[in-house]
Amino acid sequence: MDNGFFSMRGIVKQYVMGGEVQTILKGIDLDIDEGEFLSVLGPSGSGKSTLMNIIGCLDTPTSGEYRLRGRVIRDLDQRQLARIRSREIGFIFQQFQLLPRLDALKNVELPLVYAGVPPRERTRRAEEMLVRVGLKDRMHHHQNQLSGGQQQRVAIARALATNPTLLLADEPTGALDQATGEQVMALFNELNREGRTIVMITHDLKIARHATRIVSILDGELSEGVTAGA
Amino acid sequence: MLKRKLDMFWESVSMSAANIVGNKMRSFLTTLGIIIGVAAIIALMTVVQGATDTMNEQFDAMGLGTLRLQVTGTALKRGLTDAELGELLACEHVGGVSPSLSATVTAKRGGAWSDVITLMGNGEGYFSHNGDLLARGRAINAIDVAQASHVCLLDGDAAKTLFFGEDPMGKTLYLAGQEFTVVGTVDENENASLFAQILFGGASDGTVYVPYTAAKKLVGTSTVSTAEIYVTDPDETDAAVEEMEAALDGIFNYKDDTYTILNMESMTDAMNLMTSMMMSLLVGIASIALVVGGIGIMNMMLVTVTERTTEIGLRKALGAEPGQIQMQFLIEAIILSLLGGVIGVIAGLAISFAICANTDITFSINTFAIALGVSFSAAVGIIFGWAPARKASNLNPIDALRSI
Numbered sequence: 104m105d106n107g108f109f110s111m112r113g114i115v116k117q118y119v120m121g122g123e124v125q126t127i128l129k130g131i132d133l134d135i136d137e138g139e140f141l142s143v144l145g146p147s148g149s150g151k152s153t154l155m156n157i158i159g160c161l162d163t164p165t166s167g168e169y170r171l172r173g174r175v176i177r178d179l180d181q182r183q184l185a186r187i188r189s190r191e192i193g194f195i196f197q198q199f200q201l202l203p204r205l206d207a208l209k210n211v212e213l214p215l216v217y218a219g220v221p222p223r224e225r226t227r228r229a230e231e232m233l234v235r236v237g238l239k240d241r242m243h244h245h246q247n248q249l250s251g252g253q254q255q256r257v258a259i260a261r262a263l264a265t266n267p268t269l270l271l272a273d274e275p276t277g278a279l280d281q282a283t284g285e286q287v288m289a290l291f292n293e294l295n296r297e298g299r300t301i302v303m304i305t306h307d308l309k310i311a312r313h314a315t316r317i318v319s320i321l322d323g324e325l326s327e328g329v330t331a332g333a
Numbered sequence: 334m335l336k337r338k339l340d341m342f343w344e345s346v347s348m349s350a351a352n353i354v355g356n357k358m359r360s361f362l363t364t365l366g367i368i369i370g371v372a373a374i375i376a377l378m379t380v381v382q383g384a385t386d387t388m389n390e391q392f393d394a395m396g397l398g399t400l401r402l403q404v405t406g407t408a409l410k411r412g413l414t415d416a417e418l419g420e421l422l423a424c425e426h427v428g429g430v431s432p433s434l435s436a437t438v439t440a441k442r443g444g445a446w447s448d449v450i451t452l453m454g455n456g457e458g459y460f461s462h463n464g465d466l467l468a469r470g471r472a473i474n475a476i477d478v479a480q481a482s483h484v485c486l487l488d489g490d491a492a493k494t495l496f497f498g499e500d501p502m503g504k505t506l507y508l509a510g511q512e513f514t515v516v517g518t519v520d521e522n523e524n525a526s527l528f529a530q531i532l533f534g535g536a537s538d539g540t541v542y543v544p545y546t547a548a549k550k551l552v553g554t555s556t557v558s559t560a561e562i563y564v565t566d567p568d569e570t571d572a573a574v575e576e577m578e579a580a581l582d583g584i585f586n587y588k589d590d591t592y593t594i595l596n597m598e599s600m601t602d603a604m605n606l607m608t609s610m611m612m613s614l615l616v617g618i619a620s621i622a623l624v625v626g627g628i629g630i631m632n633m634m635l636v637t638v639t640e641r642t643t644e645i646g647l648r649k650a651l652g653a654e655p656g657q658i659q660m661q662f663l664i665e666a667i668i669l670s671l672l673g674g675v676i677g678v679i680a681g682l683a684i685s686f687a688i689c690a691n692t693d694i695t696f697s698i699n700t701f702a703i704a705l706g707v708s709f710s711a712a713v714g715i716i717f718g719w720a721p722a723r724k725a726s727n728l729n730p731i732d733a734l735r736s737i
Contacts, residue, residue: 161650161730182654189652196734200647204351216344217652219337265652 107173109135109269109300114167116153127153129323130167135269135302140295142311143304144329145320152273154320155304159194159271160187172268189218193262195272199254201246201261207233208242211261218265232260236290252283259290263299270294272303276310288313341657342664349665352637353672360669363633366626367673367713368680371706373619375681376688378612378702383685383694385608390695392601398567399462400574401595404558404581407588412556420580421562426573429563431458434548440541442495442506447538450491452508454548454557462563470502470517473544481546486517491539508541509551562594570596620709626673627713634666634721638728645725646733659726666718667711674710678703 116128127150135141145151156162157169160176161184169176171191179187188194193214201210211229220228233242236256246254255275262270272291276284292313295301305311308329319330353360402421404412413421413432422430434454440447460472470486477484485508492501501515519542545557564573574594585591638645645658682698689696 156731159650161734182656185649185652185654188650192650194650196647200643200734202644202647204355213648214651216341217648217654217657219341221336222340261651 107170108137109133109172110168110170111157112168114154114157114164114169116150116157116162117165127323128157128164131320131323131325133318133325135300137300138295138298140291140301140313140315141303142314142317143302143320143325144306144308144311144317145304146306149320150323151304151306151320154325155271155273155302158269158302159192160184185217189214189265191268193265193267193270195255195258195262195270195275197274197277199246199251199258199278201254201257203246206243206245207238207249207257207260210257211264214261214265228264229260232264233257235263236260250283251279252286255279255283255287256290259287259294263294268300270299270301272301274305274307275303276305276307284310342660345657345661345664346668348661349668352665353668359633360672363629364626364669364673364676366622366629367670367710368626368677370619370622370624370626371674371677371710372681372684373622374616374709375678375699375702375706376684377615377619378705379682379685379696379699380688380694381608381612381615382699382702383689383696385605386697387693387695388604389601392597392604398564398570399597400562400564400570400577401597402560402562402577402581402592403595404592406556406558406591407585410556410585412554412558413560413584414556417584418557418560420584421560421577424573424576424580426565426569426576427562428565429458429462430560431456431462431563432545432557432560433459434545434552434554434557434559436548436552438509438541438551440491440495440506440508440538442504445495445497447491447494450494450508450538451540452548452551453540453542454545454552455542456545456560458563459561462561466519468518468520470515472517473542477544478546481550482544483511483513483547484516484543485513486519486542487515488519488540488542491541492518494538508543511551513541513543513547570598616705623709623713627670627717630666630670630714631717631721633669634662634718635724637665638662638721638725641725642728642733645728646730649728649730650734655726658728659722662722662725663715663718666722667714670710670714670718671707674707677710678706681706 111131111133114128114131115126117124117126119125131154143151143154153162157164160171163177163179163184171187174187176187201207202213205213208226208229211232212225215225215228230242233239236259238253238256238260241249241253241257249257275291276287279287288310291301291303295315301314303311303314311317311329317329319326319328321330406412418430418432421427432454433456434452436452437449438452440450455473457473457475457478460466467486473484473486476482485506487495487501495501495506496504501518504515505512506515507513543551549555549557562573562577564570574596577594581592648658681702686696688694
């Protein structure tokens with residue numbers, strides 16, 4: 104059923120590699136409700152990165168329909184996609200992806216710059232987000248002065264800064280040790296309890312279990328729950 | 334909307350500045366080509382302009398309405414006699430004629446002597462038309478000329494050579510064995526002497542000015558071959574030239590190449606044309622350095638884009654539009670080349686100041702050269718920054734993020 108918040112119908116993604124058409128996603132149907140914490144579980148090569156790119160509006164599907172908050176994501180140029188990313192999506196990456204030249208605060212401000220938020224408001228919101236992830240006294244630290252867990256929390260603050268519709272996390276604990284990973288997942292659960300919609304891509308079942316719902320992807324096909332092999 | 338764009342612009346500027354400062358050595362080496370190019374343009378233009386100004390000043394000091402007559406004559410008739418000079422003076426638009434004669438003679442005075450003193454024989458008009466020439470004493474007057482009096486004026490060098498540490502006024506000296514009385518001194522740095530140097534050759538132990546009639550006797554000639562002609566009205570210079578040509582053609586039987594009339598104005602024009610041609614040639618050569626510098630910037634920016642692929646991908650994921658990425662890299666290229674331009678302007682001015690301080694050239698800041706240098710460097714930044722910025726903006730965010 105189309106709930107108008109997030110729906111995918113028959114999403115197919117094909118790439119031409121070496122003159123050969125490869126189908127990476129073979130007709131994905133997926134609905135997500137507002138306030139859900141969804142894990143997409145899949146091994147490497149399953150197509151989960153491609154799915155993430157489409158969910159994150161970094162890429163568009165070859166065919167099928169993707170609606171995000173009622174908006175059809177199709178036939179959009181790079182500029183329009185950038186606008187949607189800016190407003191709707193908060194990215195969290197495995198390698199944190201902080202800019203080393205900027206301090207924590209400036210890193211969190213970055214998406215607000217592109218969203219066109221005025222400077223003073225930017226700083227206020229970035230500070231608020233850093234306080235929210237528990238880095239009140241680390242605002243002017245640079246990447247090399249922060250631990251892995253702290254860096255990922257800066258990245259989460261950055262993803263939250265624009266108040267996006269959807270938090271999209273790609274292996275958020277992949278570069279962290281288990282204890283730190285657990286802390287990050289605890290933060291995710293907290294954010295989810297506050298009503299944040301989260302989509303997390305992972306290959307790790309233990310991590311995936313923190314979510315309220317798990318889907319598995321294997322060979323470009325999606326199924327509800329944990330499938331054997333995923 | 335405009336405020337938003339402006340805000341974005343400043344954000345790009347500050348991000349670019351951070352990147353440039355973060356790579357100090359590399360940024361400096363990258364801009365070096367621009368620095369050299371702009372410095373060369375500024376230095377060349379300032380020095381050439383200064384030299385032109387200095388020469389123009391000196392020519393202006395010669396006075397408008399002054400013509401120089403140089404006679405080469407024929408094998409039988411090498412110069413002009415007093416009667417023939419009178420014919421020139423009779424021309425309608427000629428107000429005065431001052432014949433001049435130069436030679437190198439020995440000068441003696443007690444123990445001091447010099448082999449190579451320049452003897453300048455002039456008419457009385459020479460001093461009255463070159464007002465600033467006289468420093469002390471009196472000028473050569475009409476009576477001196479008429480009587481071929483043995484009076485002389487010394488320039489600074491001659492005074493130093495012959496009367497070191499003494500006041501030469503009223504003293505006597507021997508020129509080619511003949512006794513002369515010093516009645517005055519002339520200002521050694523006077524512009525008129527520079528013209529004399531150009532025409533008659535420089536380097537001597539100084540110059541002694543005597544009535545030209547006395548000089549003729551000393552040298553043993555009855556004619557003179559050079560003269561300054563003073564036109565009644567500078568606007569009638571062309572008419573005066575025509576009249577003189579008619580008179581001189583008569584004197585030399587219409588033979589070719591027997592005389593030359595130098596018009597200061599036409600000389601100045603010719604020289605200005607020459608210097609402006611030289612200037613554009615030099616600036617053209619220096620511009621090659623700018624192009625090379627621009628290629629250096631382009632190379633550096635391409636490297637930067639490749640190095641920062643992940644950063645670009647991240648910025649795109651965070652909502653940066655292609656145009657915003659392009660602007661950031663373009664601004665970085667422009668800042669780099671403008672930085673080079675500004676350093677180049679300062680270096681160019683310093684170089685030209687050093688050159689001018691060590692020569693007679695007047696140093697003046699050439700605002701046109703500065704404007705040209707700065708706008709050239711900005712243009713180089715835009716032209717050579719465009720392609721790398723375009724490349725950055727076209728990067729696929731997925732590919733960019735994948736290259737972790």
